[in-house]
Amino acid sequence: MKARIHITLKNGVLDPQGKAIQQALAGLAFDGVEDVRQGKFIEIELTESDADTARVQVSDMCEKLLANTVIENYDIEIVA
Amino acid sequence: MKARIHITLKNGVLDPQGKAIQQALAGLAFDGVEDVRQGKFIEIELTESDADTARVQVSDMCEKLLANTVIENYDIEIVA
Numbered sequence: 749m750k751a752r753i754h755i756t757l758k759n760g761v762l763d764p765q766g767k768a769i770q771q772a773l774a775g776l777a778f779d780g781v782e783d784v785r786q787g788k789f790i791e792i793e794l795t796e797s798d799a800d801t802a803r804v805q806v807s808d809m810c811e812k813l814l815a816n817t818v819i820e821n822y823d824i825e826i827v828a
Numbered sequence: 829m830k831a832r833i834h835i836t837l838k839n840g841v842l843d844p845q846g847k848a849i850q851q852a853l854a855g856l857a858f859d860g861v862e863d864v865r866q867g868k869f870i871e872i873e874l875t876e877s878d879a880d881t882a883r884v885q886v887s888d889m890c891e892k893l894l895a896n897t898v899i900e901n902y903d904i905e906i907v908a
Contacts (some may be wrong), residue, residue: 754869768840769870772893778885780875789834789869790849795860813852 750793751806752825753814756787777819790814799826829874831886832905833894836867841899870894878907 757763763785770784792809795797796802815822837843837862843865872889876882886904895902 756871758867766870769894773904775894778889780885781872782875783871783873785857785871787869787871789836789867790846791836791863791865791867792861794861795862799854805860807860811846812856814849 749802750827751792751794751802752827753790754823755815755820756786758819760820790804802826829842829851829876829882830907831872831874831882831906833870835895835900838899838901882906
């Protein structure tokens, strides 16, 4: 199974990297950009073949290592 | 409109960050992890209200700034 994980900053947490991208886009004359937020995207290839077990396992990985749950949200998608 | 962009390393391009995550997961006794790839996830809020125009605009942003198209692929999803 493959797990696709999105890790994004929680609302209200300052995102300097997103702001830097926004300013760079403005500098390249891209108008109409209201907001930019940058997050992480992690793809994990698992040997586990049961989707529910895989989800629990990946959720545990997020809590323990991948995400800083004080300031970040994570979203897990299990694909076959 | 909102654009969700995934920027991932092309197949065959070494991903040291992914390997570091994989080793850290192994160190935390998570078995069954075959491969880890880390990419970027960018959300852009646009004033543009036409989906096709927004896609062209974001594609242009990826080519010029957001992705290094020599080693990275990008995937754009436009959401209302």
